Amino acid sequence: MTSTTSPPTAGRRSDGPPSRPAPALRRSGRVRDRGASRVFRWAATGAGALILVVLAAVAVFLVLRAWPALTTPAAELTEKITWLRGADSLAAFVGPLVFGTVLAAALALLIATPIALGIALFISHYAPRRLASGLGYLVDLLAAIPSVVYGLWGALVLAPLVQPVWAWLNRYLGWIPLFGGDVSPTARVILTVGLVLAVMLLPIITAVSREVFLQTPRLHEEAALALGATRWEMIRTAVLPFARSGIISAAMLGLGRALGETMAVLMILSPGFLYSFKLLVAGQQQTIAANIAAQFPEANPLGVSALIATGLALFVITLLVNMAARAIVARRKDFSGAN
Amino acid sequence: MSQRIDVKDLNIFYGDFRAVADIEMAVEPRSVTAFIGPSGCGKSTFLRTLNRMHEVIPGARVEGTVAMDGVDLYGNDIDPVAVRRQVGMVFQRPNPFPTMSIAENVLAGVRLNNRRISKGDAQDLVEASLRGANLWNEVKDRLDRPGSGLSGGQQQRLCIARAIAVKPQVLLMDEPCSALDPISTLAIEDLIAELKASYTIVIVTHNMQQAARVSDRTAFFNLAGTGQPGRLVEIDETSTIFSSPREQSTEDYISGRFG
Amino acid sequence: MTAATAPVAPAGDADLRRVLSAVDKGRRRRDRLMTGLVVGAFVVAMLPLVSVTWTVLAHGIERFDAYFLTHSMRGVFGGMDAGGIYHAIVGTVEITLFATLISVPIGLLTAIYLVEYGRGALARSVTFFVDVMTGIPSIVAGLFAYALFAVILGPGVRMGIVGSVALSVLMIPVVVRSCEEMLRLVPNELREAALALGVPRWLTIVKVVLRTAVAGIGTGVMIAIARVIGETAPLLVTVGVIDSINFNLFEGRMMTLPVYVYRQYQQGLVPCAPDAVDCVATINYDRAWAAALTLILIVMLLNLVARLITRFFAPKNLG
Numbered sequence: 001m002t003s004t005t006s007p008p009t010a011g012r013r014s015d016g017p018p019s020r021p022a023p024a025l026r027r028s029g030r031v032r033d034r035g036a037s038r039v040f041r042w043a044a045t046g047a048g049a050l051i052l053v054v055l056a057a058v059a060v061f062l063v064l065r066a067w068p069a070l071t072t073p074a075a076e077l078t079e080k081i082t083w084l085r086g087a088d089s090l091a092a093f094v095g096p097l098v099f100g101t102v103l104a105a106a107l108a109l110l111i112a113t114p115i116a117l118g119i120a121l122f123i124s125h126y127a128p129r130r131l132a133s134g135l136g137y138l139v140d141l142l143a144a145i146p147s148v149v150y151g152l153w154g155a156l157v158l159a160p161l162v163q164p165v166w167a168w169l170n171r172y173l174g175w176i177p178l179f180g181g182d183v184s185p186t187a188r189v190i191l192t193v194g195l196v197l198a199v200m201l202l203p204i205i206t207a208v209s210r211e212v213f214l215q216t217p218r219l220h221e222e223a224a225l226a227l228g229a230t231r232w233e234m235i236r237t238a239v240l241p242f243a244r245s246g247i248i249s250a251a252m253l254g255l256g257r258a259l260g261e262t263m264a265v266l267m268i269l270s271p272g273f274l275y276s277f278k279l280l281v282a283g284q285q286q287t288i289a290a291n292i293a294a295q296f297p298e299a300n301p302l303g304v305s306a307l308i309a310t311g312l313a314l315f316v317i318t319l320l321v322n323m324a325a326r327a328i329v330a331r332r333k334d335f336s337g338a339n
Numbered sequence: 340m341s342q343r344i345d346v347k348d349l350n351i352f353y354g355d356f357r358a359v360a361d362i363e364m365a366v367e368p369r370s371v372t373a374f375i376g377p378s379g380c381g382k383s384t385f386l387r388t389l390n391r392m393h394e395v396i397p398g399a400r401v402e403g404t405v406a407m408d409g410v411d412l413y414g415n416d417i418d419p420v421a422v423r424r425q426v427g428m429v430f431q432r433p434n435p436f437p438t439m440s441i442a443e444n445v446l447a448g449v450r451l452n453n454r455r456i457s458k459g460d461a462q463d464l465v466e467a468s469l470r471g472a473n474l475w476n477e478v479k480d481r482l483d484r485p486g487s488g489l490s491g492g493q494q495q496r497l498c499i500a501r502a503i504a505v506k507p508q509v510l511l512m513d514e515p516c517s518a519l520d521p522i523s524t525l526a527i528e529d530l531i532a533e534l535k536a537s538y539t540i541v542i543v544t545h546n547m548q549q550a551a552r553v554s555d556r557t558a559f560f561n562l563a564g565t566g567q568p569g570r571l572v573e574i575d576e577t578s579t580i581f582s583s584p585r586e587q588s589t590e591d592y593i594s595g596r597f598g
Numbered sequence: 599m600t601a602a603t604a605p606v607a608p609a610g611d612a613d614l615r616r617v618l619s620a621v622d623k624g625r626r627r628r629d630r631l632m633t634g635l636v637v638g639a640f641v642v643a644m645l646p647l648v649s650v651t652w653t654v655l656a657h658g659i660e661r662f663d664a665y666f667l668t669h670s671m672r673g674v675f676g677g678m679d680a681g682g683i684y685h686a687i688v689g690t691v692e693i694t695l696f697a698t699l700i701s702v703p704i705g706l707l708t709a710i711y712l713v714e715y716g717r718g719a720l721a722r723s724v725t726f727f728v729d730v731m732t733g734i735p736s737i738v739a740g741l742f743a744y745a746l747f748a749v750i751l752g753p754g755v756r757m758g759i760v761g762s763v764a765l766s767v768l769m770i771p772v773v774v775r776s777c778e779e780m781l782r783l784v785p786n787e788l789r790e791a792a793l794a795l796g797v798p799r800w801l802t803i804v805k806v807v808l809r810t811a812v813a814g815i816g817t818g819v820m821i822a823i824a825r826v827i828g829e830t831a832p833l834l835v836t837v838g839v840i841d842s843i844n845f846n847l848f849e850g851r852m853m854t855l856p857v858y859v860y861r862q863y864q865q866g867l868v869p870c871a872p873d874a875v876d877c878v879a880t881i882n883y884d885r886a887w888a889a890a891l892t893l894i895l896i897v898m899l900l901n902l903v904a905r906l907i908t909r910f911f912a913p914k915n916l917g
Contacts, residue, residue: 043707047711048708048720049720049724051727051731054731055730057742061746065748116639118635121636121639122636122640126633129397148860149890151860152859152863152887153649156653199646220434221395222428223498226423226428227424227505228420228423228424228452229420229451235632237451241438256733260736262737292835296834296835301754318733323730342614410618418620421618452622
């Protein structure tokens with residue numbers, strides 16, 4: 001069980017299961033302490049506050065270092081930063097990157113979500129009880145593999161493997177714009193990236209939705225079965241409606257992860273800076289994170305500043321997605337009719 | 340519209356543990372049969388074998404026969420899903436689907452089987468089922484509101500409406516009033532008395548007055564000790580059980596000496 | 599179809615039997631289809647796991663030996679059949695250890711705050727933002743650490759400690775979450791028993807609560823380390839790349855294992871002369887696979903240690 005995937009605690013306090021003993025103690029009025037106890041309490045509270053400070057600091061320092069790029073006139077920027085490639089402003093440069101980032105993440109999510117939901121259902125409602133936790137652990141292992149290894153695997157093993165499939169798609173479904181164009185002979189294209197990202201998202205989406213599925217009240221499942229529902233019909237009438245908001249937030253957590261993933265994209269994708277939906281053509285898209293990692297080592301001070309500005313954009317996007325996901329989960333905890 | 344159930348040599352297991360042993364009894368059609376007995380004696384477990392809900396629990400299994408008018412419900416060619424359509428069930432705690440409206444809850448079972456039910460038929464069925472459950476007058480103005488907004492007793496009657504909407508032969512009730520207040524309990528008991536005209540009803544209850552009030556026949560279950568399987572001690576006319584039971588343990592239980 | 603299988607059934611029951619054995623073909627087909635899809639999803643998910651494990655093992659085992667583990671890349675060039683990951687192991691161990699040193703006290707204290715003291719708006723927002731923090735992209739954490747040190751020490755700084763700071767941004771929320779879970783498992787009776795004996799609050803926490811939860815905390819820390827030890831992007835922008843050994847966290851670039859994998863991959867195939875003796879065309883890829891194998895072994899080892907801690911040190915009969 002990893003922390004990204006453990007159910008969030010916001011708002012949990014209200015339902016107070018037996019494993020949550022602390023509030024009773026806490027409710028006993030104001031903490032009166034002195035000496036070492038007071039110092040200790042301050043240290044603990046300080047550490048808690050530090051979390052908020054760190055998060056704020058991330059934003060502040062990014063803005064500080066991005067400031068030069070944000071305030072320099074566009075003409076000077078393009079002159080000093082070689083890789084701006086004729087974009088006439090920073091915004092015009094960030095645009096295609098945001099597009100590429102969202103496209104890659106959306107592809108990954110589209111592939112991963114149905115599979116992850118299937119796995120979660122398999123573990124929660126189909127697999128024999130005795131095997132279920134072991135099988136769940138196998139899926140969690142996918143999360144233990146470092147992203148750089150996924151990148152290596154994607155570029156050297158998966159890409160050659162899927163190239164014929166992409167070529168086939170291009171030949172027979174090429175009339176769909178998504179699959180059109182000159183198919184890449186190396187398969188270093190956004191669809192391959194989406195596939196690898198999807199593998200990386202599987203354990204996250206699976207873990208969260210598995211938790212939610214397991215929380216479905218047994219009463220509702222039995223009510224459906226007693227009405228003469230098959231297993232799938234029981235899942236459709238009792239489990240899925242109950243889990244809907246949980247599934248949404250699981251997918252959004254996955255989205256947040258996909259948006260920020262660097263190495264797999266960096267190592268697989270042949271980059272380009274276009275607003276292009278061509279999934280099988282090389283040199284079309286690039287993501288913010290991969291672009292930073294690719295350009296950072298050789299960038300001049302103004303270039304670094306511009307890269308940090310794009311990083312700031314990524315930070316804001318993922319922050320919003322994650323906050324939305326967490327807020328949904330937190331609200332769900334309060335209003336779920338579970339107990 | 341109702342059937343007789345014959346149980347023979349029934350043993351019920353959770354994994355290796357035998358929870359209920361050697362049950363042999365008959366449930367008469369169009370009557371109410373009550374199961375009483377101390378906690379843990381396996382009466383709820385036995386009830387769940389009558390519509391094959393027992394096997395939903397992992398590791399649970401059954402030996403012996405449960406025959407409905409001569410057809411063994413555990414026969415090879417029998418589909419458990421079909422059995423549950425013929426033998427409906429109402430649970431201890433009311434459990435309407437929280438994401439569905441009152442009307443949708445009533446139709447839930449029917450929708451599973453027959454997706455193309457015309458709007459008019461659906462409305463008729465909702466009204467008939469809710470009337471059958473004595474709930475129509477209370478909810479007819481808010482059929483599209485969530486079922487979870489009702490009181491506990493109303494929710495339980497909604498669950499009964501949902502069960503009878505599928506038109507089962509038999510209705511199983513697992514302590515249907517244990518989570519309800521006395522007034523709601525009374526409403527349910529009245530309902531049971533009406534329903535037995537058209538259904539075979541089996542009810543598990545902890546409340547002996549309730550068993551005496553609603554049932555025609557009563558079965559007493561007991562267990563020899565913890566770790567021992569539960570057994571059927573005796574089954575007879577309710578009046579006989581409560582006035583002159585054959586077994587000493589039945590009398591002890593009924594007179595409140597244990598349990 | 600019913601008569602043959604119903605020797606005891608009286609004649610009138612054919613209808614009932616038909617009803618009870620009547621299977622709605624469409625519904626059953628749908629149920630079977632969904633079962634197939636659900637099982638299929640699991641199988642599909644196992645394919646990449648097996649493929650990754652197998653290829654890393656198959657490609658990596660060849661160069662994975664004592665020489666590889668104990669030599670750096672100093673003086674290695676072209677297709678030379680030499681070079682290892684000693685410098686990268688040193689860097690990874692030092693940087694990760696230092697990140698752990700930063701994260702564990704902060705994370706543990708925060709968890710103690712949330713469980714033992716926290717209430718009101720501050721506790722709620724800390725809980726919420728710890729969750730949000732788990733979603734920070736790793737490259738942004740790297741940029742933050744870079745920007746922080748650039749403001750303090752001037753731009754262009756590359757050293758191990760910057761990487762440690764970046765990793766701790768990623769590690770702290772993981773530590774908080776797992777420690778919090780463990781502390782909440784400690785039964786309230788233990789706290790009350792200690793307090794009733796007149797033990798001050800902080801000693802109760804240190805001697806009773808932490809003592810009881812120590813195995814869980816150990817497990818949580820191990821898992822947190824396992825999660826960040828494979829991070830590449832933040833180290834790429836903060837610590838950089840080097841071929842020789844550097845033990846000093848506070849000066850100069852360091853190599854780390856994940857970055858090493860990336861670096862070797864990036865250098866690609868070596869153009870060897872047809873008659874060259876000491877030239878392996880795929881040497882960079884070979885080294886990348888072997889380093890990836892090392893990395894995966896380390897991560898698996900950490901996970902294993904975490905499980906063992908739970909198994910052998912967990913207090914028995916805990917609430």
